Amino acid sequence: xxxxxxxxxxxxxxxxxxxxxxxxxxxxxxxxxxxxxxxxxxxxxxxxxxxxxxxxxxxxxxxxxxxxxxxxxxxxxxxxxxxxxxxxxxxxxxxxxxxxxxxxxxxxxxxxxxxxxxxxxxxxxxxxxxxxxxxxxxxxxxxxxxxxxxxxxxxxxxxxxxxx
Numbered sequence: 642x643x644x645x646x647x648x649x650x651x652x653x654x655x656x657x658x659x660x661x662x663x664x665x666x667x668x669x670x671x672x673x674x675x676x677x678x679x680x681x682x683x684x685x686x687x688x689x690x691x692x693x694x695x696x697x698x699x700x701x702x703x704x705x706x707x708x709x710x711x712x713x714x715x716x717x718x719x720x721x722x723x724x725x726x727x728x729x730x731x732x733x734x735x736x737x738x739x740x741x742x743x744x745x746x747x748x749x750x751x752x753x754x755x756x757x758x759x760x761x762x763x764x765x766x767x768x769x770x771x772x773x774x775x776x777x778x779x780x781x782x783x784x785x786x787x788x789x790x791x792x793x794x795x796x797x798x799x800x801x802x803x804x805x
Contacts, residue, residue, distance in 0.1 A: 650695065653678060657686055658695065659801045665699040702795075710758040713787040714765055716773065717751040721780040728752075730777045738772045751783070762786075 650658075656676045660667065669687065673680040690696045705711065720727055728746070735744050735755070743756035757773075759765040765784070773782055 650690075654686060654690060654695075655801055657683065658690065661687070661696060662796050662801065705758050709760050712759045712761060712765065713790075714757045714759060715785045715787065716755040716757055717783040717785075718753040718755065718773075718776070718779055719750075719781040720752045720778045722778060723752065727778045731779075734776050738776075740768045740772055 653676065657672065657678075660672055660675050664671075667675075669680040669684040672687070673683045676683065678686075687696070705713075718731075720731060731753070732744075732746075735741060735753070740757050740759065741755055742758055743754075745754050746752065747754050757765065757768055759768055765786075769782070769784070773779070
């Protein structure tokens with residue numbers, strides 16, 4: 642795949658990307674009306690954006706709260722070491738945790754930040770005991786419960802506000 646710095650996209654591509662982030666299921670005809678371009682040109686541009694890796698896929702945005710998982714917990718993990726084998730073993734184990742929806746290796750005072758979705762505080766206690774506390778090389782676990790979601794963008798507005 643090409644480095645994104647090597648890919649030229651124009652204002653029309655940005656307009657199309659903005660519309661796709663609003664509605665990834667939109668047909669080429671519907672998109673063409675929104676961006677004022679023929680549906681054939683929209684289809685060609687969409688395919689090119691997909692082929693270049695600018696659009697990585699389409700998915701359903703599920704309501705976790707309506708599915709019973711209304712509590713979000715941000716978990717910070719410190720490991721006992723940052724040796725490569727320790728990082729690899731931890732990352733492999735995290736990928737097997739069914740309650741995890743997000744995990745990233747980060748800089749700063751902690752090593753990994755995770756997001757866990759649970760039904761309740763009691764459910765989180767179970768996840769903590771059965772998943773988090775069994776992860777290899779963990780020195781410290783800090784949990785923060787999300788009180789209220791203020792913003793949840795899939796793509797920061799600034800990314801699509803860029804005009805070439």
